[in-house]
Amino acid sequence: METPQLDAAGDLRHLLTLDGLGRERITTLLDAAQALRPHALGRVAAQPLAGRTVVNLFFENSTRTRSSFHLAARRLGADVLDFDVGSSSARKGESLIDTLRNLEAMGADLFVVRHSESAAVAALAAAAAPATSIVNAGDGRNAHPTQGLLDLLTIRQHKGSDFGALTVAIVGDIAHSRVARSDIHGLRALGVGTLRIAAPANLLPAERWPGVEICHDVDSALRDADVVIALRLQRERMEEGLVDSLDGYWRDWGLTPPRLRLARPDAIVMHPGPMNRGVEIDDAVADGAQSVILAQVANGVAVRMAILAQLANRTAP
Amino acid sequence: METPQLDAAGDLRHLLTLDGLGRERITTLLDAAQALRPHALGRVAAQPLAGRTVVNLFFENSTRTRSSFHLAARRLGADVLDFDVGSSSARKGESLIDTLRNLEAMGADLFVVRHSESAAVAALAAAAAPATSIVNAGDGRNAHPTQGLLDLLTIRQHKGSDFGALTVAIVGDIAHSRVARSDIHGLRALGVGTLRIAAPANLLPAERWPGVEICHDVDSALRDADVVIALRLQRERMEEGLVDSLDGYWRDWGLTPPRLRLARPDAIVMHPGPMNRGVEIDDAVADGAQSVILAQVANGVAVRMAILAQLANRTAP
Amino acid sequence: METPQLDAAGDLRHLLTLDGLGRERITTLLDAAQALRPHALGRVAAQPLAGRTVVNLFFENSTRTRSSFHLAARRLGADVLDFDVGSSSARKGESLIDTLRNLEAMGADLFVVRHSESAAVAALAAAAAPATSIVNAGDGRNAHPTQGLLDLLTIRQHKGSDFGALTVAIVGDIAHSRVARSDIHGLRALGVGTLRIAAPANLLPAERWPGVEICHDVDSALRDADVVIALRLQRERMEEGLVDSLDGYWRDWGLTPPRLRLARPDAIVMHPGPMNRGVEIDDAVADGAQSVILAQVANGVAVRMAILAQLANRTAP
Secondary structure: OOOOOEOOOOOEOOEOOOOOOOHHHHHHHHHHHHHHHHHOOOOOOOOOOOOOEEEEEEOOOOHHHHHHHHHHHHHOOOEEEEEOHHHOHHHHOOOHHHHHHHHHHOOOOEEEEEEOOOOHHHHHHHHOOOOOEEEEEEEOOOEOHHHHHHHHHHHHHHHOOOHHHOEEEEEOOOOOOHHHHHHHHHHHHOOOOEEEEEOOHHHOOOOOOOOEEEEOOHHHHHOOOOEEEEOOOOOHHHHOOOOOOHHHHHHHHOEOHHHHOOOOOOOEEEOOOOOOEOOOEOHHHHOOOOEOHHHHHHHHHHHHHHHHHHHHHHOOO | OOOOOEOOOOOEOOEOOOOOOOHHHHHHHHHHHHHHHHHOOOOOOOOOOOOOEEEEEEOOOOHHHHHHHHHHHHHOOOEEEEEEHHHOHHHHOOOHHHHHHHHHHOOOOEEEEEEOOOOHHHHHHHHOOOOOEEEEEEEOOOEOHHHHHHHHHHHHHHHOOOHHHOEEEEEOOOOOOHHHHHHHHHHHHOOOOEEEEEOOHHHOOOOOOOOEEEEOOHHHHHOOOOEEEEOOOOOHHHHOOOOOOHHHHHHHHOEOHHHHOOOOOOOEEEOOOOOOEOOOEOHHHHOOOOEOHHHHHHHHHHHHHHHHHHHHHHOOO | OOOOOEOOOOOEOOEOOOOOOOHHHHHHHHHHHHHHHHHOOOOOOOOOOOOOEEEEEEOOOOHHHHHHHHHHHHHOOOEEEEEEHHHOHHHHOOOHHHHHHHHHHOOOOEEEEEEOOOOHHHHHHHHOOOOOEEEEEEEOOOEOHHHHHHHHHHHHHHHOOOHHHOEEEEEOOOOOOHHHHHHHHHHHHOOOOEEEEEOOHHHOOOOOOOOEEEEOOHHHHHOOOOEEEEOOOOOHHHHOOOOOOHHHHHHHHOEOHHHHOOOOOOOEEEOOOOOOEOOOEOHHHHOOOOEOHHHHHHHHHHHHHHHHHHHHHHOOO
16 A cells, blocks of 8 residues: 655655555564664764754654654764744744745754644645655654554564564553554554454544454453553543543553463563553553563664664665 | 944954944855855764854744754754753843853853843843854844845845845834844845835834835835845734734735735745744745745855854854 | 762762762862863863763753753763653653653663752662663752862862861851752861851751851851852742841841951852842852852863763763
């Protein structure tokens, strides 16, 4: 399936979603990230992005993801411009697209964009100049492709590359989660064996994906799983009446050691962070031997280096 | 005319205003910016500001101008310290001058300063240590000299260097515009043929400049113009009662395609940004073939590189 | 005395406090800072921190101290990540320790931390990974060790290294001052001859230190002092009822030229900044010949370079 994130030659121009990206392109990106993994904690000797400018354009707060992209860009040698939207011309009524065009005119051609609306990043990509590449750092509940990739990389490191042999359970607020959607797209592209999503009834998504099992309780989702992905519960879900109480959520959906024992003994536990300890995950699980949550964070820098390097290479001067 | 921005040897020490700077110095700066233009979109190989620190000291929000200076400084090799005044000691009651002296004591000697009061940047310059240079990034309604220079550079690129042959119209809220004042000073210094300013009666400035024509409607200002500079309407002008309604302003002063046809067919259209589309300028004009608005933005980086390089060179260790 | 800031080999791993650090370690740090002093105003040729990431993790606003650390780190070649806590996951309920672990997982191993609670920085240090070093940039009213070191360095530069021959007076709000505590610890470690602290009764600390004289008026503290350290009066002390009025404070405790004449004629005047001119210090004193306040600021960059270089060297890859 062709997506607007490819250019006329079929090369990746933007990274907007894993939906339709295909197994081959995803595997290539994971391989590149894996090769960069040892460098993700320090600067790469060859600085492929030296003299390039990466703009962090975050219309929604996220210090963690922004920091991860910042470090990824710096370790490749790029300059990073953190464009502070809160105090910017966006407040003066300038359109997103005018903001983009201005930054392009200043010589930036790599943009990392987060926005609270699902369509906003794709709209920017559609309006971008030919030399511009845009990486979606999370748009509404639509997609968070670099999180999806770092999750795939973390699974592959721990469970090998035969995704067909794996059972993966994603548990929590699926409905509002762009992480869940990107994980689902990525796992399906790599041919995951069994994929289950589990959520309270009013936190299940309206969409259905072929072959994805819907679970209405956490126990049946966890049973014999190789990979358990716990999602963050946004506290505002309680105000919206979607969750009765945090205590009730913890009782029915919290990932505790007894529940984790339903999964395979060598199952890994993942979480995109930041965690609500005692709401969706227990300390003993978050910090336990099966947790790979900090490995996810380290892989995040490697994945972002890989994607920035690939997109920058496309438009290298 | 001597201005306090020159040092004892007559060299440029600060850039505070184009008023009195003179044709020769302005032309030298434009030539330097033009030479840097191809480098404005990426890092300069020789890094003349390597190891130097440029401080962005913005007492008034402006992500665009701050980003432009940031990129200009980085592309010359400087480190940039974005001194966030909103969360700084300025809030704790420290004076502007104490803030400056502290940053000087930390080894910074190039300051880019924006302030909402017209006299504030000159006051800082007067108090600065001998090795310090200050670039005015906009002070009250007084001056915005780098915007003036980038406007002159953009005009020269499109219309050649014989400013005496040109008719320039500046349209909009002249009274509150530091851009208009810097444009007027710069255009007069370069010997512009005809210079017209047009604004509603209560947005005309109190000052008069010899040879500058005052127009009370937009049509007479545009007639046969080579260059049209539209200014941003600050929305707070409506709250202040200076503008009856945005609709009325648009009807009487908006730069539309029919109005633009009053100008010369090869006239260029400029705007300092951010634009209020549908208030002072029509989409078809802003994005049309005569618009050089994004060229202004690109020239802004080159102009700021040129001025930073010149001032840094003066105090090179 | 052993403190948790040393590692198993007895080397400095974190800098949390000067309390118990000992004369030898302090002197070594001062010597290193003195050697870096000429470089504190520009980048060091050998970049010992190239490729390393220093995280500025400020849970309390302080643009000055953060800028000083930023410049110190950059001049050693490090990348600096200003982790903006105000807009970060800390707001989403993530614990301090999870924030630290995430940044460690991204490859950061040098943290500069400021927090409004006295125990918070030590708690982070206790939870940090083995390769991580933490510099306390001020925690509650507990400690501000780099300020203490820069004060010691400034005194040594002006008065020589025989601290036993010196009389030092610290004047102002001692009770709430982490600067006062770090100065007291440092001066006692270096064997200061006479150390006096002076404050209004309700701004005196509950602690007592052997040999430290308590003065109940400013005049008796200043008499024959070689060094006068004026402290900032937090304006909120008035709202708390600890100070009757700023005028009254100025009358009774303000450091004026007549009062300064009680000290030795060659006494130096110090202040950690930002100053409340006309509240705790007179312009004529702040800007007078005896003031070394800006020398303190310059020494601050050198001291921070020294400590970052030493800690980075410990964990150099």
